[in-house]
Amino acid sequence: MSDFSRRLPVYLLLDCSGSMMGEPIEAVKQGIKALLSELRGDPQALETAYLSVITFDSSARQVTPLTELLQFKEPEISAGGATALGEALNVLMDCVETEIRKSTETQKGDWRPLVFILTDGSPTDTETFREAVVKVRNMKAANIIACAAGSNANTTYLKQITESVLMMNSLSAGDMAQFFAWVSGSVKTSSKSLDAKPGGNIELPPPPQGFVVVP
Amino acid sequence: MNEMIESKTNDALGKDECSEPKCSETETIGGTMSNNSDNTEQEENNIETPKVSLEKKGIEKAAENGELENNKRLIAETENLPESENDLVNSEDADLNESTENAPEKIKPLSNEEVTEHTSALWKYNPIPENEPEPFPEYLTAFKQYPKSTVIGARVRGKKHKHEGTNCDDWFETASFEDITFVAVSDGAGSKKFSRIGARASCKAAVGYLLNAFEELYAENSGLRENLKLGLSDGKCIEVCRVLAQKVRTSVIKAYEAVETAFYMRKTDSAYEKVVGRSLKINDFSGTLLIAVIIPTGVEKENLVISCQIGDGAIAILDTKGGFENSLKLMGVPDGGDFSGETEFLTSPKTRTEESLKNRTKIAVTSADMLFVMTDGVADDYFPNETEMHRLYLDLLINGILGENEFSELTQEQMKMFKRIPDPLVYPWVNDKSVKVPVQYTKRITEALGLTLEEIFTDRTAAYLAGLEIKYGEDLSQEEKLKIWLDNYVERGSFDDRTLVVVSI
Numbered sequence: 014m015s016d017f018s019r020r021l022p023v024y025l026l027l028d029c030s031g032s033m034m035g036e037p038i039e040a041v042k043q044g045i046k047a048l049l050s051e052l053r054g055d056p057q058a059l060e061t062a063y064l065s066v067i068t069f070d071s072s073a074r075q076v077t078p079l080t081e082l083l084q085f086k087e088p089e090i091s092a093g094g095a096t097a098l099g100e101a102l103n104v105l106m107d108c109v110e111t112e113i114r115k116s117t118e119t120q121k122g123d124w125r126p127l128v129f130i131l132t133d134g135s136p137t138d139t140e141t142f143r144e145a146v147v148k149v150r151n152m153k154a155a156n157i158i159a160c161a162a163g164s165n166a167n168t169t170y171l172k173q174i175t176e177s178v179l180m181m182n183s184l185s186a187g188d189m190a191q192f193f194a195w196v197s198g199s200v201k202t203s204s205k206s207l208d209a210k211p212g213g214n215i216e217l218p219p220p221p222q223g224f225v226v227v228p
Numbered sequence: 229m230n231e232m233i234e235s236k237t238n239d240a241l242g243k244d245e246c247s248e249p250k251c252s253e254t255e256t257i258g259g260t261m262s263n264n265s266d267n268t269e270q271e272e273n274n275i276e277t278p279k280v281s282l283e284k285k286g287i288e289k290a291a292e293n294g295e296l297e298n299n300k301r302l303i304a305e306t307e308n309l310p311e312s313e314n315d316l317v318n319s320e321d322a323d324l325n326e327s328t329e330n331a332p333e334k335i336k337p338l339s340n341e342e343v344t345e346h347t348s349a350l351w352k353y354n355p356i357p358e359n360e361p362e363p364f365p366e367y368l369t370a371f372k373q374y375p376k377s378t379v380i381g382a383r384v385r386g387k388k389h390k391h392e393g394t395n396c397d398d399w400f401e402t403a404s405f406e407d408i409t410f411v412a413v414s415d416g417a418g419s420k421k422f423s424r425i426g427a428r429a430s431c432k433a434a435v436g437y438l439l440n441a442f443e444e445l446y447a448e449n450s451g452l453r454e455n456l457k458l459g460l461s462d463g464k465c466i467e468v469c470r471v472l473a474q475k476v477r478t479s480v481i482k483a484y485e486a487v488e489t490a491f492y493m494r495k496t497d498s499a500y501e502k503v504v505g506r507s508l509k510i511n512d513f514s515g516t517l518l519i520a521v522i523i524p525t526g527v528e529k530e531n532l533v534i535s536c537q538i539g540d541g542a543i544a545i546l547d548t549k550g551g552f553e554n555s556l557k558l559m560g561v562p563d564g565g566d567f568s569g570e571t572e573f574l575t576s577p578k579t580r581t582e583e584s585l586k587n588r589t590k591i592a593v594t595s596a597d598m599l600f601v602m603t604d605g606v607a608d609d610y611f612p613n614e615t616e617m618h619r620l621y622l623d624l625l626i627n628g629i630l631g632e633n634e635f636s637e638l639t640q641e642q643m644k645m646f647k648r649i650p651d652p653l654v655y656p657w658v659n660d661k662s663v664k665v666p667v668q669y670t671k672r673i674t675e676a677l678g679l680t681l682e683e684i685f686t687d688r689t690a691a692y693l694a695g696l697e698i699k700y701g702e703d704l705s706q707e708e709k710l711k712i713w714l715d716n717y718v719e720r721g722s723f724d725d726r727t728l729v730v731v732s733i
Contacts, residue, residue: 018719054350056347057391081343083342083346121608
């Protein structure tokens, strides 16, 4: 008998480059707080969802490993540097590889991870990015949703990572709050629609008003 | 002949068995643990079980502590249930601040129990919506005393559906023809709005068809019973099995046709369209289907079991009287494992091909005395089914649903063991948080006593002892107890509808 229950892993890949300095990064922090408080009120999310944060600036690192919602502590994040989105994807793949439990004969595997990428620019490590994208696409191990924030965000790069790309108009606190509210809605929906088998695609709620789905 | 017809109308339709949601339920639970706010009294009532042994335990503990600690503990437990999420979150945060400064990855993970204790206060109860067509009853229960079997069954609306105020999607039907028992169970697809209608239609049609088909078959062919006695090494017996198995496969097709009919009958009805916001599709009625037929072979205590399973859930036969080894046989393989993202449903054309149905039909001659048919709401909590179905049986045993406790007086040794058995977990009932329902879990007992599943299954002393603390009320029927247990046992991440049919053969 396995004591593990099946988890819904949620990865947040957050852009902490120099351009996020000031109001945007504060809005991200607020967003994570709001996200947590929202999910902690939802018993289905509490019993299934696990959260991890990966940040990227001139390099990338996992600042919070995949953690139970009740034990999750908001990471210290600050903005500065370049946009190593390629490296962030590599970190993501490492984490998925080491943290996600696969189904075995005696253990129920985790649900397919949900990955939210938030960036306001384009990758500066283009070589790494190109290679990482190929690997991410081949892996098909996660449902990835990328969100381009503000007018400098380049959706062409994001489209290479995933079909699901959203665009929000500004980096304002209001837009950022909406983004995180939508993330929490998506996590809730996903933890509810888990009768889709592991590996199955998950239907997400419609994006907030003012957000555009990039075709 | 009259008898048969009677059994058909009563059993196959089985509607009279559906207990109406509210009234009977409150009565049921209220009868055992009165629905008032005086918890102390409730807990005391629960603990009174059975006088002899508990007095002993009480006396021994009282000697140690000067009072009946057991009562205190249960009350304390209910008082400690988190009042709001903040309580726990804050206390966790406080912990984290101390322990995580240097090594954040070394947080001691919460146990599943700690998490479910926290979420138990957050699950809401919302009734089934009244503005949707064909609301289904909150609960279904059945007790059938058939000529050669006893069936108890219950189906409860999952916490997810209660939280969201949506219908339960499971259904089950049972029936008998002479000494033969039929069971059909279906789990409507969670993502489909009218899957419950498909689930009910398929169960009724499958069981209805099997009744007719077996009646005709036995009327035409009087040699059937004799040939069945010959055993699987005999060609004539195999031929009988082949014919019977074909009927089981056809019942799946009939079940599908009934789902199709249900779909066409509602297709043009705007009340249904309104709910889904578009025109109906047959997939809106998708569900799994699990069929089991139990046929006595004529040899003492021997049965032929034929099953067919489409989609997830489980059909298992268990010999509770023999040893552990080879006592369990799964009669179906749930779909979905190999092809990730694909769940098989009755409405998927590829499940209904002759070849697919042949692969899904299992035949066994067995001297086992118990058969379980369940939806994945239960089966998933006993994963992997190949090794965990014994635990399901034991959970039914220790929670007083199956079997009688065999003790009138405890020996010294049993007393010692009894004291090491953890108290039942007490969670508030989702429907009414003031009602606290104690549930005992085999896995907690095996952990506390250092027993393997095989050990506690082989020598059931520990299981019987654990059962002494659980009592849902003496006057409650088995199926009511089954319903209460299904409605109240807590597993992390398990909030689906739960259906379990137990056939004692």
